[in-house]
Amino acid sequence: MRAFQDMVFSTTARLTGNDALAEDIAQEVFLKAFENFEHLRTSPTAGGWLKTVATRLTLNHLSRYRKRWQFFSEMRRSEEDDPPEVEFAAPETMLSEIDDEKRHALVESVLQGLPDHQRLPLVLYHFEEMPYEEIAQTLGVSLSKVKIDILRGRRALAQVLGGGELQATL
C-alpha cells in the first residue's frame, strides 16, 4: 500500500480538487484492492489496476453530481469562463525562475482552484492520457465542450501562472 498510496491519492485529489474527498475515495480504492489481494499480490500491473480503479471510482463519485454540475456550468456566460488569449513569446521561460517546490505547489493550487468542468477534462487529458472523444463519452458531454473546457483550463492556468500569482511568488 505504501508503494502506491501517493499515486492513488494524487489521482483522486487532482480529479476531485478536494483533499478530504480524495482521501475517502483513496480509502475505498485500497479496500477494493484488499478484496482482490490474491490477484494483485503477484500481478505486475497492480499499479495500473489501482490507477484505473482510482480514476473510475472518482468519476463514479463525481457523476452523482454531474447533472447538477452540467446544468450550472452551462448556465454561466461563456465570457465569464473564457480567459483572454495568452501570449507565448517564450513559454518555456514561464515559471522557470522559481524553485521546483514552489512551482509545483503553485501549479497544484491553481489546478485545484479550477472549476470542476475545466479541471476534470484537463486532468483526464494530461494525466490520464485520455483522448478527447473518450473524455466526452466518460463525462457525457459533447466533444466540442470538452475541447473548449480544456482550452479554457489551460488558458486559466497560463494566465495565473504566468501573471500576477507568479509575480507575487517571486
Place this chain on the structure above:
Amino acid sequence: MNTQDHKPDDPLERWADAALRDLPLRRAPRSLEARVMAEIERRATRSWWQRSFMEWPAAARVAFLFGCAASSMAAVRMFSWLFGGVASSVSGLNSELAPAAASVRATANLFASIAHNIPSGWVYGGAAAVILLYAGLFGIGAIAYRTLYASR
C-alpha cells in the same frame, strides 16, 4: 503529452502539458494508511450476517433463500385468509359504521361543491403562480450557487 491528440504546433498545449506532467506525486495524508487498516480490521470483525450476501456461508445463503420463499408463500396465504375473513364480517359491521360513513360522505360532498364553484381561471392562475414561484426559487438557488459557491 497526450499522444492521441498531440498538436506539436500548439504552444499552449505544450506548455500546459510540461507544467502538469512535471508535477511530482502528491503525498498521501498520513491518516490514509491508518484509516484503511482500521476499516479492514472493522470489516474482518463483523459477524457473517453483517457482511454482504455473497460473503455469507453457502448453507446460510440457501437457508435464507428458502426462508424468503416460505415467508412469501405464508404472506400470500395470510392475506387471502385475512381479506376473506374481513369481507364476511363487513356486512355485520355495516350498521355500526353507518354514522361514520355518512359524515365522510358529507365532508366529501362539501369539498366537491367548493371545487365546482371555484372559477377555472382561479385554478389556472393558482397553478401558474405555483410554477412561477418554483421557477423563481430555482433561479435564486442558481444565482446563489454561482455567486457563493462556483465563483470561489
